[in-house]
Amino acid sequence: MKLQSEEGFISDRDIMIAVISNIIGLLTLTLPRLLAANTNSSDGWLAIVLGGGIVSFFAYIVSKIASSFPNQSFFSYASYLVSKPLAVFFTLMFTLQYLAIASFQVREISVLAHQYLFDQTPREVIALAFLLVVIYAVSGSHAAIFRLNVLFLPIIIGGLLILILLPLGFIRTENLLPVFQTDIKGYLKATYSSITSFMGFGIVLFYIALVKSPENTPKMAVRGVLVITFLNLLLYIVCIGVLGNLTTENLFFPSFDLSRTVDIPGGFFQRFDSILFVVWTMIIFTTALMAFDIAVMTLMMVFEKLKKIKVIFTLSPILFFISMLPKDYLELTKVSSVMSSFIVIYLVIVTILLGVAYKIKGGNQNA
Amino acid sequence: MRRVAVVFILIVCTVFVSGCWDKQEIEQRAFVYGVAIDLSEDSSTSNPEIKLTQQLIVPENLTNMGGGGGGSGPAFQNLSKTGKTLIDISRETIKLTSRRIDVTHLNVALFSEDVVKEPKMFEQLVDVFLRERDARRGIKLVIASGKAEELLTVEPEHEKIPAEYINKMLEETGNLAILDIVRVGDIQEKLLARESFPIAQLKMKNPKEIIYEGIAVYNGHQEKVVGTLKDEEAKGLSFFRGKRHTGTINIEVYRKPAAVEILKIKTKVTLKNKEMNNLKFLVNVDVNGLIAEQFGTENVMNEDVLREFENATREKVEEIMRKSVDTLQKDFQTDALGLGVHLKKFHPKLWESVKGNWDYGENYFSQSTIDINTDVTIETPGTINRTALGGGTK
Amino acid sequence: MMLGQSEDLIIREITVGSSQKKCSIVYLSVLVDQNLVNTNISKIVEAKNAQEIMAISEMKNVDTVNEIADAVLSGNMVLMVDGAKTVWVMNTAGGDKRSIDEPQSEPVIRGPRSGFVESIDTNIALIRRELKDPNLRFEMHEVGERSKQKLAVCYVEGITNKDILDEVNRRLKSIDIDFAPDSSLVEQWIEDSFLSPFPQILDTERPERVIYSILQGKIGILVHGSPFALITPVTLGYALQSIDDYSxxxxxxxxxxxxxxxxxxxxxxxxxxxxxxxxxxxxxxxxxxxxxxxxxxxxxxxxxxxxxxxxxxxxxxxxxxxxxxxxxxxxxxxxxxxxxxxxxxxxxxxxxxxxxxxxxxxxxxxxxxxxxxxxxxxxxxxxxxxxxxxxxxxxxxxxxxxxxxxxxxxxxxMGVPYTGPFAPYFLGDLKNLFIRAPIMTLTKRPPYLETEDTQKVNNGGQDK
Structure with a gap:
């Protein structure tokens, strides 16, 4: 039926929301630790601002390119810009990359659950239960995924705001001072870390094809990145202010432990860390969902004849298998850092290549 | 529609295959409310063994619910065991109780003096409280004079659980002789930064009462408690650091005792020079108070009398502050005043050069001069002028 | 006749007035209003010509046997004149009806006390009486292979999105049952997902709720024999609203x-x-x-x-x-x-x-x-x-x-996302979702319905 048709149905704001929900994720949990490890006291805020700025710039370019090909998939405009074989390669690389991201999320949710909720429940079960819900969501329509984002966004933002506001009283200025005591190298490393945590903006490359009228989408994508920059900044400052630089450096998930410092006196839930666990599950869910969705989507761009449901059921066991590969926490951390470096480098390369090709060929001729 | 069915079947399968690993009904858990850590009797320096006493709650006896049965016995149960590590001991205790030990409601951890005076022991023990996911970061850490386990056997008048009694006592703020209570969450940063810090110390006065012994001082570099500030020395420390706690100090005005209640303390530290071997600190203390009790008969509405009160208070405050500074600098040689933190915050360059020998080795802290400048304002004389006219006509 | 031998089937032969033509009158005695039938008969007998018979009451011409049977089954009186090619059907529907009562399943503190009854005509009248909009439309369908119950789709032309209306009509045509004892059967035939535990069509006993909904751009469905009207499309938030919120x-x-x-x-x-x-x-x-x-x-x-x-x-x-x-x-x-x-x-x-x-x-x-x-x-x-x-x-x-x-x-x-107005329309409609903003500010129709006329307070093109 004509009403609310499936493609070309989402608005600019939906893209902004998707960008927000995709960027807030696991790395938001660990970002304060990564920053604290490389900077002194509260200097990491500069790295977040710098990282956010650089990423906004990239997000703008990427979505500018994508939005000048309205309602065309990544594969079709990449084929136009950089020839078909290269586009096939790019798209398949993205499939792999997003598959890896999704399985990383699936693995991390089990790590997180193990750290804060369970002792004995096998991580395979925790991961599998999560994966099943992801599969169920991916097999729905794209429109539904965006509606889901919109529904979850207030919960996610609200949860983060509570996480930021409640411990405000515990901030000690002695933890925040002195300022600017970090050397350049530290800043560079920290900025790099913060850039990796913002990489979720890559989804605009694929989702812009679904936007009804993408004129304002670049602006919205940038706005999404800026919202996250702001939230990350607050979260980081509260983290350092409450926990202190050295503690933050030595906690696995500092953002999460932040919630454990606060007792709500007399409340029904005395500890709100488990309540925030609810929020974090949603956060990780949206990231995993979109990553898996894009993996499926990119694969179907190249192999157009495949049926979606078959692709999903072929990819899911692979995804689960990958997620169970790393043996322990150390390996997982290594995998995570290798993966994020790869994502950064790959996205930059693709952006530059597409950008240059776009300049040369001068925009969209068959639109 | 078929995929929905497939997903559903998969989920049902996980449900039945999985079972419930972490499930443990609430009544089958043994809640630990307080723990006490002592050195075991047969422990030696080469082979230190610790003794962990866990105070478990017996819920049936705690509430009046449940109709008949229970209600007669004590609401708690103390279990002691010795061993190498806390977790090890704790696991051992399960055998005694047949229930799963649950530390989610753990509130107070008591350390005996001998434990904290053993170098490194304290931080090793604190580690488990931080690492354990179930434990809160708000667990209060206290030092106990003598045996820590004895404090958990106190029989207070109004409380059924000793640990709850201690917990409530620690939450009270009307005593100048104590500082902000140290919580596990705060201590991690200090231990990591090898900072020195004060920590409250309790003592069993009689089988029904526990009182504050004073403030133990932990030295970050020696990694042990080096001594305890008692009575007025402890109060003096409050004027350096305490923001939350208020209380009374006793003074003498016109040779008659009086008590001034301290309402607000505002402390500001400034560094006067940058000679590493003789750092000069100026500590400005603004004290606001009111007259709580007066044995004399002077009219406190009179300005001279008020000034006299203020002067007496100021002298007293400076005196006790001086006392605690002296003890800290000469006897303990440990910076529990937070001057190191001040340097780190406002003079990071200087701090870099002194931090290795701050209250250790060269001990720049002991070599520094600390000037105290106090300003006292009596805000109100309470609700009355005086209770008796007496001989004085003032 | 195809109605066969039934005790309640009355066939009477009379001669009409001056022309002395022979006529047959057919009706089902249990379905008609006896007084009306008697008056009609006496008027027919006195009538001088066809024109005068036409003037007697609500009347239409039919010409196939099936139509005649349907008309009789609906409580009409059929007049067959000897020699004439068509048959006249007079509306004499009557019989016992339940009187209008207070709704049992959705009581409110403050609000109208009248609820729907089983008769669809009464129900339509209940709506018509309160909503005197010339654009109010009732589209009649028939439901039940054998029961031939009347079903009315009601909406306001110029507000309701035509796409939704077409979708509703299309789905109503697909219904294939013998008899609908209640509107809930119709509901189950036309809802989007039969596996869902959430009702995608709302039922109500309250006429004012139907009116309120169709003015928002929704569509009401009335089924003869059921005091429950259906409202569609609905959203999750709407299901939790009560008319009490507005009073x-x-x-x-x-x-x-x-x-x-x-x-x-x-x-x-x-x-x-x-x-x-x-x-x-x-x-x-x-x-x-x-x-x-x-x-x-x-x-x-x-x-x-x-x-x-x-x-x-x-x-x-x-x-x-x-x-x-x-x-x-x-x-x-x-x-x-x-x-x-x-x-x-x-x-x-x-x-x-x-x-x-x-x-x-x-x-x-x-x-x-x-x-x-x-x-x-x-x-x-x-x-x-x-x-x-x-x-x-x-x-x-x-x-x-x-x-x-x-x-x-x-x-x-009905093709409208169930989560509206939470998503995808986010902010625009929230003032009437979690809270109920002052009635003066609720001037827009719900955007997720994509109505043709978005402004609730319509000044009819006059001064703004």
């Missing part, structure tokens, strides 16, 4: 609505959260409460999951029994079920008092949901959540919650 002043209305949202949350989550907290995360309960719950559970033989299921099932049985029982005995069951079972079970140590509190709170909260079918759907979710909580604790609850959300965002009602 109170806005602050109170908003608070009541918020209260209802909270109660809905309790209905769905409370038992599950209780089970999760008791058997997985006692650290989340405030210390003192944890100890007293532990004390009360001492000696209870069942794990909390069984306890929760036991109580929840007991409650469902009580409620089901309450509906089936004659009204007089209902009270007794309430006392036996509530007090005796609850109290005795606790003192016998079979369930803990905390569980009884949780169950009764849940039960009471579920009655704040104004619509019965919504409430039943949500109660089913509750069981799913209890199971999830028993297996994976809080984590299980979150996963099931996410699944519910995934299901809801994929759900559509």
């Amino acid at each position: 109170q002043r806005w602050i109170i209305g908003s608070l009541l609505r918020l209260l209802r949202f909270v109660a809905t949350f309790i209905t769905i989550f409370l038992p599950a959260v209780y089970v999760a907290l008791i058997s997985y995360h006692p650290g989340l309960i405030p210390t003192q409460l944890a100890f007293s719950i532990a004390a009360t559970r001492e000696g209870v033989p069942f794990p909390s999951i069984l306890e929760a299921l036991l109580m929840a099932v007991t409650f469902e049985i009580l409620e089901e029994a309450g509906i089936r029982l004659p009204k007089g005995i209902g009270q007794t069951i309430g006392i036996v079920g509530g007090i005796v079972i609850g109290d005795v079970a606790v003192s016998a140590g079979i369930v803990s008092p905390a569980m009884v509190i949780v169950t009764s709170l849940t039960a009471i909260a579920s009655f704040t949901i104004p619509n019965y079918s919504t409430a039943v759907g949500l109660r089913v979710m509750r069981f799913a959540l209890i199971f999830a909580a028993a297996i994976l604790g809080l984590y299980g609850i979150i996963l099931v919650f996410i699944m519910m959300v995934v299901h809801v965002v994929n759900l559509k009602s």
Whole structure:
């Protein structure tokens, strides 16, 4: 039926929301630790601002390119810009990359659950239960995924705001001072870390094809990145202010432990860390969902004849298998850092290549 | 529609295959409310063994619910065991109780003096409280004079659980002789930064009462408690650091005792020079108070009398502050005043050069001069002028 | 005749007035208004020519046998004149009807007292009488292969989106049943997803609710024989609204609505959260409460999951029994079920008092949901959540919650996303969702319906 048709149905704001929900994720949990490890006291805020700025710039370019090909998939405009074989390669690389991201999320949710909720429940079960819900969501329509984002966004933002506001009283200025005591190298490393945590903006490359009228989408994508920059900044400052630089450096998930410092006196839930666990599950869910969705989507761009449901059921066991590969926490951390470096480098390369090709060929001729 | 069915079947399968690993009904858990850590009797320096006493709650006896049965016995149960590590001991205790030990409601951890005076022991023990996911970061850490386990056997008048009694006592703020209570969450940063810090110390006065012994001082570099500030020395420390706690100090005005209640303390530290071997600190203390009790008969509405009160208070405050500074600098040689933190915050360059020998080795802290400048304002004389006219006509 | 031999079928032969023509009159005696038939007959007899007969009453011409049979079955009187090619059908429908009564299933404090009845004509009249809009349309369909019940699709032309209307009409045509004892059968035939526990079409007994909805751009469906009108498309938030929200002043209305949202949350989550907290995360309960719950559970033989299921099932049985029982005995069951079972079970140590509190709170909260079918759907979710909580604790609850959300965002009602106006339209409509903003500010029709006329207060093109 004509009403609310499936493609070309989402608005600019939906893209902004998707960008927000995709960027807030696991790395938001660990970002304060990564920053604290490389900077002194509260200097990491500069790295977040710098990282956010650089990423906004990239997000703008990427979505500018994508939005000048309205309602065309990544594969079709990449084929136009950089020839078909290269586009096939790019798209398949993205499939792999997003598959890896999704399985990383699936693995991390089990790590997180193990750290804060369970002792004995096998991580395979925790991961599998999560994966099943992801599969169920991916097999729905794209429109539904965006509606889901919109529904979850207030919960996610609200949860983060509570996480930021409640411990405000515990901030000690002695933890925040002195300022600017970090050397350049530290800043560079920290900025790099913060850039990796913002990489979720890559989804605009694929989702812009679904936007009804993408004129304002670049602006919205940038706005999404800026919202996250702001939230990350607050979260980081509260983290350092409450926990202190050295503690933050030595906690696995500092953002999460932040919630454990606060007792709500007399409340029904005395500890709100488990309540925030609810929020974090949603956060990780949206990231995993979109990553898996894009993996499926990119694969179907190249192999157009495949049926979606078959692709999903072929990819899911692979995804689960990958997620169970790393043996322990150390390996997982290594995998995570290798993966994020790869994502950064790959996205930059693709952006530059597409950008240059776009300049040369001068925009969209068959639109 | 078929995929929905497939997903559903998969989920049902996980449900039945999985079972419930972490499930443990609430009544089958043994809640630990307080723990006490002592050195075991047969422990030696080469082979230190610790003794962990866990105070478990017996819920049936705690509430009046449940109709008949229970209600007669004590609401708690103390279990002691010795061993190498806390977790090890704790696991051992399960055998005694047949229930799963649950530390989610753990509130107070008591350390005996001998434990904290053993170098490194304290931080090793604190580690488990931080690492354990179930434990809160708000667990209060206290030092106990003598045996820590004895404090958990106190029989207070109004409380059924000793640990709850201690917990409530620690939450009270009307005593100048104590500082902000140290919580596990705060201590991690200090231990990591090898900072020195004060920590409250309790003592069993009689089988029904526990009182504050004073403030133990932990030295970050020696990694042990080096001594305890008692009575007025402890109060003096409050004027350096305490923001939350208020209380009374006793003074003498016109040779008659009086008590001034301290309402607000505002402390500001400034560094006067940058000679590493003789750092000069100026500590400005603004004290606001009111007259709580007066044995004399002077009219406190009179300005001279008020000034006299203020002067007496100021002298007293400076005196006790001086006392605690002296003890800290000469006897303990440990910076529990937070001057190191001040340097780190406002003079990071200087701090870099002194931090290795701050209250250790060269001990720049002991070599520094600390000037105290106090300003006292009596805000109100309470609700009355005086209770008796007496001989004085003032 | 195809109606065969039936005692209630009356066929009378008369001669008409001056022309002396022979006529037959056919009707079903149980369906007609006898007075009307008699008057008609006497007028026909006196009539001088065809024109005068035409003037007698509401009348139309039909010419096939099937049509004649249908007309007779609908309570009409059929006049067949010897020699004439067509047959005249006169509307003489009558017979017994229930009088208009107060709605039983959706009581309100303040608001109209009239509810729909079984007769579709009365129901249409109820709507027509209140809504004197010339653009109000009733499209008649027929439902039931054999029962041939009348079904009316009502909407306001110029407001309702034509796409939705076409979709409704298309689906109504696909219905293939013998007889629709209630509009709920029609509902099940035309709803989007039959697997969903959420009702995608709302039923109501209240004419003003139908009017309010069709003015928003929704579509009402009336089925003959059922006092429940259907409203479509609906959204999740709409199912939780009551007309009472609008009859109170806005602050109170908003608070009541918020209260209802909270109660809905309790209905769905409370038992599950209780089970999760008791058997997985006692650290989340405030210390003192944890100890007293532990004390009360001492000696209870069942794990909390069984306890929760036991109580929840007991409650469902009580409620089901309450509906089936004659009204007089209902009270007794309430006392036996509530007090005796609850109290005795606790003192016998079979369930803990905390569980009884949780169950009764849940039960009471579920009655704040104004619509019965919504409430039943949500109660089913509750069981799913209890199971999830028993297996994976809080984590299980979150996963099931996410699944519910995934299901809801994929759900559509007549092609309109079920989650509107939460998503995708986010802000525009929220002032009438969680809260009920002052009536003066509610000037827009819901955007998710994509209505043709968006402004609620229409000045008819005159001065602004």
